[in-house]
Amino acid sequence: MQSAAFSHSPTLSLPKPRRASNQTFNPRFDPIRASLPSKPHGLANVSVSANSPRRSWSLSSSNSLKLRPWSSVPAPESDRDAKSLEVRATSVPESAGESAESSGLSKTVELGALFGLWYLFNIYFNIYNKQVLKVYPYPVTVTAVQFAVGTVFVSLMWGLNLYKRPKLSGSQLAAIVPLAAVHTLGNLFTNMSLGKVAVSFTHTIKAMEPFFSVILSAMFLGETPTPWVVASLLPIVGGVALASVTEASFNWAGFWSAMASNLSNQSRNVLSKKVMVKKEESLDNITLFSIITIMSFFFLVPVAIFMDGVKFTPAFLQSAGLDVRQVYTRSLLAALCFHAYQQVSYMILQRVSPVTHSVGNCVKRVVVIVSSVLFFKTPVSPINTIGTAIALAGVFVYSQVKRLKPKKA
8 A cells, every 4th residue: 555645635734743752753654554453453543433524543553653633535435445354354363264164074073983983882892792691601790790890990080080070969869779770770681682692683672772762751751752753663663573583593581681671771761851850960971871880880799699609700710611811801891892882872972962863873783783793694584684674774764753843732
């Protein structure tokens, strides 16, 4: 921008500038340049009167040079446009859009990594757990060991201040006890089923969780399902029935154990809505899961000793002809993956909606079924595959129609 950009009429008189005692006034001083900020943000005390065609400027600079207000004719349109563009450029940081994009991208990558870990931990849990249960048919002890490892993990997490240790009242603990009880039963029945039938068949039966959720919610919460929800349950039930009839490893103990696991897990969800919704607003999902894990450990250890006895010692395993190191290693890995996949599941639930989490859980079940069939080389007939696919498709449809709320009369 050139100096001397303004022309004055002959009748216009300008006050003579005062010469400061310790400053030398520059006769070529450009008021337009002086009005521009010396830093990227902020303007130099500009006051504009909208009712007058003339503008009054008060200028100050860092070198203590003070000028009396002066008047000029309105600037040309091109100069005013340029100044308005400069104001807009300095008031909005150029990096704001880029930082928002990078933040959204990082959150997407983080969420994708959590989903990947959720699936990976679940796959390895089912593989190691099945390997242990095939040679060590004591599901109560195996489940107690998994809760024991989870308890140690939670204790370290709180002791090292990796996660804030909660302060619980007596009423809060009393409200959590029934949740911990059904959580214990749900995982115990799952291990009992995995010990009796193929991993793929157990997870096919567990696809019926939405059926139990709808029934229990209607019975205890008074939630009437929509016709779309009821319709989505039909392929789930039909697909599981078709897969059960054609399952090579089918036996009633494994079937009913998986069904009991569905009932227990969905009872936990109903209790969470009925009991915890007002009493436990201060507890996040991860903290609640950690407390439930510890309670489940103390619930199950006496039951394991009573039912199985102390049958996890090296002497007992050697007498049974088992590789002690192999059993211990796989049991530890299964327990770590057991706690890790549930912890990650709750971390995802804090970031996405329940519907998105339900869809992710459906996809996870597909991944677990396929990976277990490939790893264990489970014989699967075409009709069995069709039944499993129908059941899982019904679960996906159920997760979608759940978001359709009934119209209020």
